[in-house]
Amino acid sequence: MSTESARPTAVAFGTGTSVLTVITVQLLAFSISFSVGHPELYAVFAILSAGALAFAAGRGTFGILAATLGTVLLVALALPLLMLVARQNPAALLSSATNPSVQRALFLSVYAPLLSALASVALGVPLAVVLARGFPGQALVESLVDLPLVVPHSVAGLAVLFAFGQGGLLPRAKVLGTLFGMVLAMTFVSAPFAVNAAREGFERVDSRIERAARTLGANEWETFRRVTAPLAARSVLTGGVLAWARAVSEFGAVAIVAYSVSVFYPPAMERVSGVQHAPVFIYNTFLSSGLEASGSVATLLLVLCVGLFVLVRSLAYDRGGWP
Template sequence: MSADTTTSTDNTTSAERRAVPASVGKGTTVLAVLTVQLVAFAVAFSLGYPGVYAVFAVLSAAALAVAHNRGTFGLAAATLGTVLLVALGLPLLLLVARQDPALVAEMAADPSVQQALYLSVYAPLLAALASVAFGVPLALVLARGFPGKTLVESLVDLPLVVPHSVAGLAILFGFGKGGAFPQLKILGTMLGMVLAMTFVSAPFAVNAAREAFESVDTRVEWAARTLGANRFETFRRVTAPLAWRGVLTGGVLAWARAVSEFGAVAIVAYSVDFFYPPKGEITGQHAPVFIYNTYLSSGLEESGAVATLLLGLSAIIFLLVRTIAYDDGGWP
């Protein structure tokens, strides 16, 4: 081995050794901050003053910005950003903290709850797959541009501002009895539920994929074309590997949006027949609809327990997707 090679290897090894403690130190810091936040919330909650934790969270974020010399602008950004995080996270923390563990366990063992949770993963997954399968080609066309692109983008984004009940009615008028495909049964069917979910979730898949395709350097694609690759080969070997994380993010967001849908599903498919192993064909409800019915019939405690189960299930799936898909830069 030459001296240059030895020196290069030593430098690489030294760089790797420096990088490992840095990453470990950063992870330790994040863990310490999270631990302090959870302990502070637990103390404030046990004392009956959860609002005190909100103040603590904002002040601690400001203190971290000062400690890291972020300047006046960084301090303002950290403080204002934490206000929004508290507004988003505190209700979820209180939802979980105020549950009776015994009641949550009881609801988790309820077959009707299990069926609702299963349906709320299965049906949104079908909607997300449909959104990605048909949305990615549209996103690629939008990313490349064409006359009338603005009009098409506005149509794609329209479901984001349409009230959910209106979305359900649109599905019935468009695809139900007297609609475009009168031979299809939409009302009260799994097909109707998936269509309603796809209607409200497709914009997330299309927009995330479009932004990912727009971030790909067109010069790289052009280089592949000049080397003899056709359009499909260029997409498969160049564009898709560079944009797949955005496509995956769009699919996950579409799934999450479908999981949370209530209004459109309640109108189109309040109760549906679906395959539930090992029982086979059964009748059940989407979890948001089931939670609403539980709230009306049994009150806040039982509906809160089911909501906690749905929240936990969604969080686990999100963590699994991020762990599997975002831990390295490889193209799957």
């Protein structure tokens, strides 16, 4: 093998090894600080180590300052999650993991958001294409797309009931307390993520490439399918993942529209009633059983979400093109 062909592998290996080393050191530092009962020591260590790494990489004064200050926010985001996992009782985790009610809640919290994300992408991509190409009054439409991002969650749930419930746009559809209503509520709050991410992807596609395809005889649909869509595929996938994640985290709208639902549960091969979305289930568990029981369910949901994110990245993002 030539030196040129081996070099990218060596660089990638070195980078991966460095990242793994940093992660290992950070986890070790957190474990030590947590075991001695002073997690604040880890926060100090993480911030100082970020500045030291920037200094070792020769980033200069600005780079060191940026890395240090940026790590302050990173620690504020990561430390609560680390503490959530670290403070769990293994016995309580095992008990929650084997609890059929918890299993059904976790299943619903993957299944319903997946339906919502698929709906957001299926309906959001055409709108994203139109927005990317521009039209008169586009600012108004973009404002309407972004409006669910600023609407309070409880208001979103009420709006969904008024719009699609009894006397609404779907008079024959049962919305309140159904899986359909839950998916509607999730789609309402998560669709902007799918639309905006896809729109940004289509805007980055070079129009000259599309014109070249048209001059070679491809019609508009073929140009979109074979040129535009593959080039924007990662953005579309990102939008779908963000929409799914937003739907998983939804509490207020779901609690109002579909507090508990009946859903077909594959492990039992039957329809099960009274299943709650995990955030609603965790809140009820906190009220009825306290911090330890709700924390174990929250940890299971966190691990499940992280695992799915890693799976999506490994199967789609790192390969390029259509996922």
